[in-house]
Amino acid sequence: MPTPFGTIYSTNITPDPETGIGRWSETAFIRALRSGVDREGRHLYPAFPYDHFTRVSDDDAKAMYAFFMSIDPVRSSAPPNDLPFPLNVRLTLAGWKLLFLRQVRFVADPSKDETWNRGKYLVDGLGHCGACHSPRNLLGAEKASASFEGGEAEGWRAYALGRSSQSPVPWDEAALTEYLARGSHSQHGTAQGPMANVVDNLSLVDPADVGAMAHYLASLGKSEGRKDVETAPSGPGRLPQAAGIQAAAPSIPSDPGGAIYAAVCASCHEGDRALPLGGVRLGLSTAIAGETPTNLVNLVVRGIPASTGGSAHPIMPGFGDVLGDRQISDLANYLRVQIAGKNPWNGLVKAVTEARGNR
Ligand code: HEC
Ligand code: HEC
Numbered sequence: 001m002p003t004p005f006g007t008i009y010s011t012n013i014t015p016d017p018e019t020g021i022g023r024w025s026e027t028a029f030i031r032a033l034r035s036g037v038d039r040e041g042r043h044l045y046p047a048f049p050y051d052h053f054t055r056v057s058d059d060d061a062k063a064m065y066a067f068f069m070s071i072d073p074v075r076s077s078a079p080p081n082d083l084p085f086p087l088n089v090r091l092t093l094a095g096w097k098l099l100f101l102r103q104v105r106f107v108a109d110p111s112k113d114e115t116w117n118r119g120k121y122l123v124d125g126l127g128h129c130g131a132c133h134s135p136r137n138l139l140g141a142e143k144a145s146a147s148f149e150g151g152e153a154e155g156w157r158a159y160a161l162g163r164s165s166q167s168p169v170p171w172d173e174a175a176l177t178e179y180l181a182r183g184s185h186s187q188h189g190t191a192q193g194p195m196a197n198v199v200d201n202l203s204l205v206d207p208a209d210v211g212a213m214a215h216y217l218a219s220l221g222k223s224e225g226r227k228d229v230e231t232a233p234s235g236p237g238r239l240p241q242a243a244g245i246q247a248a249a250p251s252i253p254s255d256p257g258g259a260i261y262a263a264v265c266a267s268c269h270e271g272d273r274a275l276p277l278g279g280v281r282l283g284l285s286t287a288i289a290g291e292t293p294t295n296l297v298n299l300v301v302r303g304i305p306a307s308t309g310g311s312a313h314p315i316m317p318g319f320g321d322v323l324g325d326r327q328i329s330d331l332a333n334y335l336r337v338q339i340a341g342k343n344p345w346n347g348l349v350k351a352v353t354e355a356r357g358n359r
Contacts, residue, residue, distance in 0.1 A: 001047055002154055005140060006083035008047040016073035029065045030058075034103060036093070043093035045081070046100075046140065052128035055106040060126070100141035119216025122209055129213075132158035132194060148220065150291050155354065156193035157294040159286050162220030166290045168283060168340070171221060176214035181207060189280040189287075190314050192299065257334025260327055264319065276306075276315045288340045293332050293351045300328055301355040325352045 001008050015022040021029065021039070028039045036050035037043060044050065056064075086092045106125060108117040123129045132153035134142040142151075150160035165171055169187045171179075183199035184190035191199045202210055269279045282288055287296040303318030323331070329348050336342055345351075 003047055003140070004152070005087050006081065008045050008081050008083070009078035010048075011078045012074065012076050013068055014071055014074040015069050016075050019075050019077045020073055021068065022073060026062060026065045029068070030061045033061055033064070036097065036101065043090045043097065045093065046096065049128040049131045051101055051142065052125055052131060054101070054103045055121070055125035057106065057121075096139060096141070099139070115212045115215045116219060118209065119212035119214070123213050123216055127213060129161070129217075133161050152294075153194045155294070156195075156298060157290060157292045158195070159290050159295075161217060165221060165286075167286045168289045171218065173214050173218035176217050177211050180214055181210050184314075186280070187284055189285050190304075192295065192304065255330075255334055255338070256327070257330035257332070258338065260323065260331045261334055261339075264323075265331075268316070276313060279314065279316060282335055283339045288335045289342060293336070293345045293348050294355075296332055296335065297328060297348075297351045297355040300331065301352070320356060325349065325356075328352050 001010060012020040014020040017023050024032075024039050031037055032039070032044065032048075032050070033056060034050060034054040036046065036048065081088065106121045109120075112120075130142055130147055130151075132151050133148050135146050135149055135151050137143055143149075148161040149164050150166075151158045160166055161171075167188060169175075171188070175185050175188060179185040179188055179191065180199060180202050183196065183203075190196075265282070267273070268277050269282050271281050272278070285296075287299065299316065300323070301318055301320035304314050304316040306315045307313040319328070329352060332348055332352075333344055336345055
């Protein structure tokens with residue numbers, strides 16, 4: 001797992017006695033889950049999200065232990081982590097925990113309904129959604145005061161959720177349920193990058209639990225203090241908020257980005273093409289309205305590779321070999337300003353370089 005600090009390898013959690021957790025007691029397992037300490041008492045890196053799992057109930061923690069002990073053991077050791085000093089010294093983590101780990105079990109809010117409480121329990125605990133969707137401080141701990149304000153994950157932007165969401169169409173409970181359960185929604189597009197793995201996992205979760213997470217998350221968007229989306233220039237090409245229709249892309253021959261959009265992207269993204277090749281109208285995409293250009297340029301450079309899964313899985317070609325850095329920047333800038341109607345992004349050129357490097 002790449003982190004801003006270096007590479008951390010996930011260890012074997014099958015019940016193999018030599019290389020896995022076969023010799024671990026239930027107590028040792030639950031201690032690792034909640035306190036980030038392994039069987040020998042060594043501190044674990046918070047890339048293992050024990051800062052979230054600490055909220056997991058006794059019953060669920062015991063059920064997880066029983067499950068892991070029941071799977072087939074696999075003999076395999078993870079390579080050593082690739083971390084610089086002092087992070088490679090696990091004792092450093094004791095200090096980190098002292099500062100940032102709050103070991104608190106989930107407590108239900110009696111003023112809210114049962115579904116809401118179930119959803120919050122899952123989102124904050126086992127779902128560890130904030131591990132990606134919340135910003136982190138310089139020491140890699142989530143900023144408690146900025147939950148769900150958007151974060152980074154493996155070279156992708158995990159967009160803000162709830163009241164700071166930048167989605168052109170506000171997320172409601174029904175849309176969240178569908179997106180989390182199926183990985184896509186007609187007004188929001190498809191989950192990409194690390195979120196694609198999350199929705200793969202959620203497809204195995206009880207639909208009632210996925211619905212509860214959506215219910216809880218939707219309630220976070222209803223705050224009075226909803227930040228207004230940054231003031232946008234109004235003019236032709238501006239997408240009417242939440243209208244679900246994109247104004248016809250203005251053909252400005254003098255805008256090189258617009259010309260690239262019309263020639264390369266429009267045939268798949270103008271709405272009447274079916275999956276696997278039909279993409280959402282880009283005026284609906286958080287990739288263009290969001291805080292950073294990261295996901296847009298990742299997609300343009302790498303595309304969406306065909307999967308071996310169902311035939312309706314979306315496919316988009318990558319354009320990293322066809323378009324130069326300057327063209328990708330012009331295109332992104334055109335989409336951002338003309339289609340999303342927002343102020344130009346900072347750091348666009350850097351994002352393009354990073355997207356190529358990540359490939
Ligand atoms: C491993 C990191 C990671 C985790 C964990 C994660 N997400 Fe995401 N999430 C992302 C990324 C990256 C994106 C952007 C995906 C894209 O561009 O298609 C995303 C996108 C989303 C979106 C779409 C937002 C928008 O405006 O388009 C929703 C909703 C969402 N995640 C909900 C969740 C929920 C609920 C959980 C917990 C069950 C969760 N995520 C856990 C990384 C993560
Ligand atoms: C051959 C068809 C095809 C072409 C050409 C194409 N795309 Fe896509 N694109 C897709 C499909 C399919 C998806 C996945 C469905 C979705 O999320 O909209 C997608 C997804 C996206 C997304 C994510 C939308 C979201 O929020 O889920 C962005 C951004 C995007 N494309 C931008 C572009 C740009 C910019 C171009 C031109 C350089 C382009 N695409 C060209 C088919 C295409």
